[in-house]
Amino acid sequence: MDSFFSHFTLKVNPSIYLKDPETSKLGKRIIEGSINLIDAFGFDNFTFKKLADEIDSTESSIYRYFENKHKLLLYLTSWYWAWLESHLLYNIINVEDNKEQLKRAIRILTKKVEEDGSFSHINEIKLNQIIITESSKSYMHKDVDVENKEGAFLGYKSIVAKVAEIIIVINPKYKYPNMLISTIIEGAHHQRFFQDHLPRLSNNYKDEDTVSDFYAEMVLKVIG
Amino acid sequence: MDSFFSHFTLKVNPSIYLKDPETSKLGKRIIEGSINLIDAFGFDNFTFKKLADEIDSTESSIYRYFENKHKLLLYLTSWYWAWLESHLLYNIINVEDNKEQLKRAIRILTKKVEEDGSFSHINEIKLNQIIITESSKSYMHKDVDVENKEGAFLGYKSIVAKVAEIIIVINPKYKYPNMLISTIIEGAHHQRFFQDHLPRLSNNYKDEDTVSDFYAEMVLKVIG
DNA sequence: TTGTTATGATAGTACCGCTATTATATTTGC
């Protein structure tokens, strides 16, 4: 799988950055360093000053890549959705049965990322952790409509649409495919967080991937 | 219903505040003003300085009630869960049938609050809007474990536990009652936000409360 | 009316978010 993914770079909507971080060494250090810092200390405690110190650069240099730290978070989430969609496609491309396609899709949307892979400067395990705890901050704010118009959430919409399509093939009468998919994506993030920090809001059983099992079961029951 | 709720005050865990805002006029102005400002401009743009100006008081006075703005958000969310649980109990207390209890509970957890009620200084419609867009910020941060130990999330846990109990009565074998309930609570918030701002992540149909219908159907199908 | 408590007024500090300017590398084209 590594060889399949390691020879191209994932596309992120250019409205998100001032200068594409993929095009320079500093850009890659910015992405790598920000993932380390946000994962370690949380997005709220993250500043460009701290990032500059971390990667031995300066605030002003970082500001040439991203307008502000919020745009950087948008970049990380967009990259993540593009990355996840490429995995999704790779995993269902040769599968005939639609139900099997759907099952695999649910697993990919809800599983915890446990192995780092193909992109040298991006640690996908840490990025997945960041998505779980911080991704809702990328759209739950007052500027969401402006950023949405600029295309900041196309990656998220795209993966939701792809899986919703599979549902429609299986059950053309089902009324809420998009709600169902975004519910399990957001739900999986929340449940992983709850299991770590607020366990009474969730249920967990040893030796099971409870989150993934729960949502897989849910989708099949709900679409009938 | 007004008369039922208007004669007592809702309990919020004292670890959240330095001084109980229910015990003074200034305290009530702080709560009322913060709801207005956060609803209008978002929690990220909210500061104690702006609140002080809004209610004709001072930063230092507000700091005597709350350690910081995050604690104030915790207060609002805790109050909301206590308020919602009191509504829940009121609405199912004389209902015999467990399935009917559950249906009513789902409606209460997922519906949009459309009428302001009993507590003079708290606008419940605006508070519901705040919960939809800001409540995840009350726990999705690095201090969640400390605050959890202090009891900051007992209200949320309590309402989840109450509804999970009903599910267990209906289907004692169901493995994931808490996951299911917290999924529909968070899901309903997200879907309401998506329908307003990122509609392609959701589905909506005129003259229906799509969010509520979707989750009501989901719960019944999932628990079998 | 006297003490107690609540609120207001003011000042100050460290950090954040961001802009601007100038200097120094590094890369690219000839």
Added chain:
DNA sequence: GCAAATATAATAGCGGTACTATCATAACAA
């Protein structure tokens, strides 16, 4: 190999945020 173009670094500064501290005054209760 050198000049021009571009990228990065260094430094300064400004207005705002998130507090903390102190002192003055208002309200209220014994």
